[in-house]
Amino acid sequence: MSVTSIIIPTFDGLPLLISCVESIRLYTDLPYEIIVVDNGSSDGTLEYCLNEKILFISLPNNTGFPIACNLGMSAASGDQILLLNNDVIVSQGWLNNMLNALYSEEEIGIVGPVTRNMSGIQKVACDYEDMQQFHQLASQWNIPDCSKWQVVERIVGLCFLFRRELMDRIGMLDERFSPGHFEDDDYCFRARSHGYKLLICGDVLVHHEGSASFKKRYPEGWHDLIIRNHQLFIDKWQVDPYDFLLPNKEEDGT
Template identity: 40%
Template sequence: MKGKTSIVMLTYNELHLTKTCIDSIKQHTRSDQYELIVVDNASSDGTKEYIRELEDVVFIDNEKNQGFAKGCNQGAKRATGDSILFINNDTIVTENWLSPLKEALFASERIGMVGPVSNYVSGPQLVHPSYTDVKELPAFAKEYTAARKGQRTYVHRLVGFCLLVKRKLIKDVGFFDERFGYGSFEDDDLCLRSLLKGYQLQIVHDSFVHHHGHATFHANQETNISTLFAENRLRFLDKWGIDLNLIAPHPYFAALLPKDAVCVLDMGCGAGATGLELINRQSVDMYGVEADALKAEIAKAYYKEVIEAKADEYPWSEKETFFDAIIFSDVLEHMSDPWELIAQAHASLKPGGVIICCLPNMMHAEVLLPLMTGDFTYQDAGILDRTHMRFFTPKTMSALFPEHLFDLVNTQPINVQIDQNVQLFFDEVARVGEALGFQTKALSDHVTLYQLLIVARKKGSSPMG
């Protein structure tokens, strides 16, 4: 493990919280492990006087509020440690909080930032503690972290309330972007820039830090949290055109992937959220194909290889009988010839390898009922997404996987319920159709089927289960 950590703390009033936070750092951190740098953004409640009286503290006294990003940058520029920890003053650290963070940070050259779990934080760092009073915090944190020793989760985003960063990353990526002013999204921005440089981010589950939440914002009567969040979100979207909060894995694919699959191709991988979930679940080498240049670059932080291309441009011949699994996530309906794409994918699968795909159903009532009245209007999203080139029914979905090439080993419906009267209408249509000799019995079920998950296995022996 590396040496000293520079702890950078911003303060703006809320003296009682600052005192509690600093006391907890002193109690639970060896003095030779860290230096404390406090940046005060023009407090008026005695905070400045309190900090000046502390020994072994580097104090940066701002005459006016410089905001979170600039204040953190001021502190980071004074840091001398191998790592820099940005921490809010409305936090309480707990026993053995720093060591697991540093162990995770320096476990690999690829890891650039890590963060603890907490009671008050957005995203997967959030846990739901049993304590209701901070007096119960030490006992909870000790039991919780002991049960999760060494547990780590790779992520695309860490929250800046307590963020440990390699000094090398700051040199490579740069400081916080000061356009975000008082705060919000400057941490998302730093995470994204780090990913684009190839750094990885981890949640450290055996480090717990209590967070009161938004104390500095509440102390600043001139700042409206909702307005600030909305404005900075627009700044982030204007800069990047992507929202890290919306990068989410496909909710079903991880459970369908064989647990002994090693080489996996993710067609239309986006920023790599699905692959990241798989990496966190099992030892797997992820390969990706993504047409969006920014998303492809983000995915490269975790994937073994990502090709920036459309799905039908992938060089299949270079990966003959190579993959244990190929994932088509909302891809096939966008292709002019999905049947040819499946045939090419078949050649790239090892014997016994699987294709996992998700296909929209044209027979869902939201499409079928308007079609019966002559309405077939494309939409910005959904089954009638205007970018869809091919349309499928449950029967034609299965036909994508010829019986002489594949065994269908799993099909899972994703149903979206419909209005009761619409359901009754289609039930009656099915009944009348059957009475007239038409094969309409399945219609009642098909009109609620929104998407179908399919797992098709390439014929041939394989050790995979």
């Protein structure tokens, strides 16, 4: 049976990481491996991963999301690769439904879930007050239903599933976008340029806390970082990525 390599970059976010890992372990019944790539944390992340016997890559300082993901992708042994933010909590049926979508057609390149806290078309309206209520809602939301799948032009990188063959064909994340933002748009653009489709799994609801690591490191430079990387994308492709942010041309607020 195929294995999914779940790569989780993290930086000084141990409580988030613990919640993320616990939700994976509780709600994933298919073969997987977890690879945590730590960007120089000083909050006990190393000790936690060692104690929990989690495959762990330790960096001396914070290199950002694309570099950390690429290191994890290089170490991954799975048939599928899943890039997962440390501030995401998954629930019942999440990976089953995403893999069903990924393998529904040969041309599907990348799939992603929906959540209430993100930018663009993957954002959905739903109401819950705590994680208990979230899981109760997700148990009903995540009933397999291919009618809730939607082909799109962009998948946000907070929960980003693709086959190894896609990585072998188009390569790793572009590290020019370090420490992060628009590297996911770039990867989507490259996948689509090679003939792949992107699919939103409307039958997979996850909880997303929202840009926790970036806001911690860049409390005052958040907007400038988005502007810089937006221009880097335009310079690379001569295309404005905001054209892909449907239904509204929002700034990347993942």
